[in-house]
Each structure stands twice: as structure tokens, then as C-alpha cells.
Amino acid sequence: MAHAKLMDGVYARQRHIYDLTRKYYLLGRDRAISELTPPSGGHVLEIGCGTGRNLIIAARQYPDVTFHGLDISSEMLSTARSSIAKVGLSERIRLACADAARFDAGELFGRQTFDAVLMSYTLSMIPPWDQALQKGISVLSDNGKLVFVDFWDQSGLPGWSRLVLRKWLDLFHVAPREGLGEVAHDFAMQHGRNCLFDPLYRGYACLGTIR
Numbered sequence: 001m002a003h004a005k006l007m008d009g010v011y012a013r014q015r016h017i018y019d020l021t022r023k024y025y026l027l028g029r030d031r032a033i034s035e036l037t038p039p040s041g042g043h044v045l046e047i048g049c050g051t052g053r054n055l056i057i058a059a060r061q062y063p064d065v066t067f068h069g070l071d072i073s074s075e076m077l078s079t080a081r082s083s084i085a086k087v088g089l090s091e092r093i094r095l096a097c098a099d100a101a102r103f104d105a106g107e108l109f110g111r112q113t114f115d116a117v118l119m120s121y122t123l124s125m126i127p128p129w130d131q132a133l134q135k136g137i138s139v140l141s142d143n144g145k146l147v148f149v150d151f152w153d154q155s156g157l158p159g160w161s162r163l164v165l166r167k168w169l170d171l172f173h174v175a176p177r178e179g180l181g182e183v184a185h186d187f188a189m190q191h192g193r194n195c196l197f198d199p200l201y202r203g204y205a206c207l208g209t210i211r
């Protein structure tokens with residue numbers, strides 16, 4: 001599939017320096033993990049889990065919860081697999097290769113719903129991001145919660161820095177999603193849920209919670 005190939009191309013080398021470099025600009029990820037608050041014995045899915053960085057932090061934060069991660073890039077998943085094995089969490093974190101816009105959770109993980117779903121800096125890399133968000137909401141259990149964190153409109157930053165940031169994100173096929181807040185709110189309503197949406201760091205990023 002073309003998008004899988006593109007993502008493998010972006011990350012084939014980047015995955016080796018990903019965790020070291022991204023901690024400086026994928027802001028708000030730990031806050032999103034803290035928002036997950038799954039119940040004891042619960043199940044959490046990260047859509048677009050990349051190197052497994054968030055899954056490992058979350059698994060340590062919520063020690064009696066089982067984690068599941070999917071990603072379209074087999075390159076990223078191979079880094080995730082070895083990082084998770086290295087810290088001895090392979091029993092509690094399951095991984096699968098799949099497209100966020102059209103996956104079958106039952107087939108991948110043997111369950112249809114999750115107590116919490118995380119989408120961290122993923123919507124900005126998925127062309128049909130609205131379908132992926134719908135899909136994420138559709139696999140929530142009744143009391144489940146979807147948390148997303150991503151680049152936002154940078155409206156509080158100086159014009160020149162917005163321009164530089166956009167050009168730089170283009171290089172990685174990343175596009176902040178205009179209208180993410182409104183779309184998330186509409187989708188939440190359609191599913192009988194609420195959406196809280198907060199700009200972070202002067203609009204550099206945003207954090208959303210659908211429950």
C-alpha cells in the first residue's frame with residue numbers, strides 16, 4: 001500500500017534516532033498518557049504507536065492494564081518490538097501492523113473495544129485522518145475515552161516561526177489538521193459523547209479528550 005511504503009521510507013533510518021530527537025518537539029505526549037486513566041484490568045489501544053515510546057511509559061504508569069499498539073509502518077514496529085522486549089513488557093504490550101483508517105480490532109487483538117484509545121501525533125500523518133478518528137471512537141467501550149495530542153494551528157506563535165515549522169513538518173509528510181477541534185466535537189456528538197479540546201503551548205499543539 002502506498003502510504004505504508006511512504007511511512008516506511010520516512011522512518012527506515014529516522015526510527016533509530018526517533019525517541020532521542022522527538023522528545024524536544026512532540027510536546028504534550030506525557031500529558032496525554034496521564035489523561036488515559038484506564039480502569040484496573042483494562043485495555044488500552046494506541047493507534048499509530050511508532051517506536052512504542054508511549055506504550056512503554058503508559059504500561060509503567062498503569063501496571064495492571066494490557067496495552068495494544070498498531071502502526072502502518074513495519075519499520076517503526078520493528079523498533080517498537082525490540083524496545084518493548086528490552087524492558088520486559090512484551091507480555092503486556094501487543095503490536096500489530098494495520099492502517100488506522102480501516103482495521104479490524106477483533107482480528108488484530110481478539111477484542112472489539114478498549115477502555116482508552118491514544119492517538120499521539122498520528123492524525124497529522126494520516127491522509128484520511130477524519131476516518132481514522134471515527135475508527136478510534138468506534139472501538140471505545142461504553143465508558144471508554146479517546147485522547148489525542150497533535151500539532152495545532154500555532155496561532156499564538158510569531159508568523160515567521162509558523163512558516164518555518166510548517167515547511168519543516170512538510171519534509172516529514174506531517175500536516176496539522178485544520179478543523180480538528182470542530183470535527184472531533186461533531187464526531188463525539190454523533191457517538192453520544194463529549195469532546196474537550198485544549199490548545200497547548202500557544203497553539204503549537206492541542207490535546208483532545210472524547211468520552
Ligand SMILES: C[S@@+](CC[C@H](N)C(=O)[O-])C[C@H]1O[C@@H](n2cnc3c(N)ncnc32)[C@H](O)[C@@H]1O
Nearest residue numbers: 007048049050071072073076099100120121125
Ligand atoms: C509522528 S509518529 C508518532 C508515533 C507515536 N504515536 C509517538 O507519539 O511517538 C506517527 C506514526 O503514525 C504512523 N502512521 C501514519 N499513518 C498511519 C496509518 N494510516 N495507520 C497507522 N499508522 C500510521 C506512522 O507510521 C508513525 O509511526
